[in-house]
């Protein structure tokens with residue numbers, strides 16, 4: 001292929017047609033004390049053992065999957081209690097409303113995938129007046145890190161996973177889900193908790209990393225083709 005003299009040709013930027021967000025810790029300020037929740041579900045000894053075996057984080061839903069129905073029921077009650085307490089203190093993440101406005105101005109779709117329950121998503125939508133669609137909660141199985149919810153959203157939107165970015169604060173859930181689906185991934189790491197050396201050696205790495213949602217607008221503008 002020839003190019004016109006005098007025109008510099010830069011590599012084509014990937015087209016972006018949708019962004020899918022995690023909810024807790026990404027669109028909302030973390031209010032659920034997950035270590036306390038895991039400890040309460042598993043008991044202190046088991047929690048310490050499981051934590052040591054899973055340095056990048058505990059998948060509590062997966063962990064309790066094989067328990068007896070009775071034990072599971074109790075575990076889900078504890079989880080629901082922590083989630084309910086979290087809801088009372090729910091706050092929108094700084095930069096989230098601005099980012100939604102930016103995406104709307106570019107006609108880029110917004111979706112949501114959470115391992116929290118539908119009731120929490122409804123409350124989030126209600127309280128902050130921004131809507132994500134589709135918004136898939138724990139009731140949609142399999143949950144993240146399985147790529148199924150993200151692939152479901154892509155097919156609903158009729159876009160390719162390669163035209164979508166998954167944004168979330170969890171490497172093992174959000175980034176893993178995005179990668180497995182074949183989407184771009186952006187890790188929100190407000191406190192630099194993923195900077196530790198043993199995590200840098202993990203196979204799982206996001207395409208982008210930001211320390212606030214405010215950074216996402218300029219990231220999208222510089223790295224992607226945002227024309228509708």
Ligand SMILES: [Mg+2]
Nearest residue numbers: 022024025169
């Ligand atoms: Mg999260």
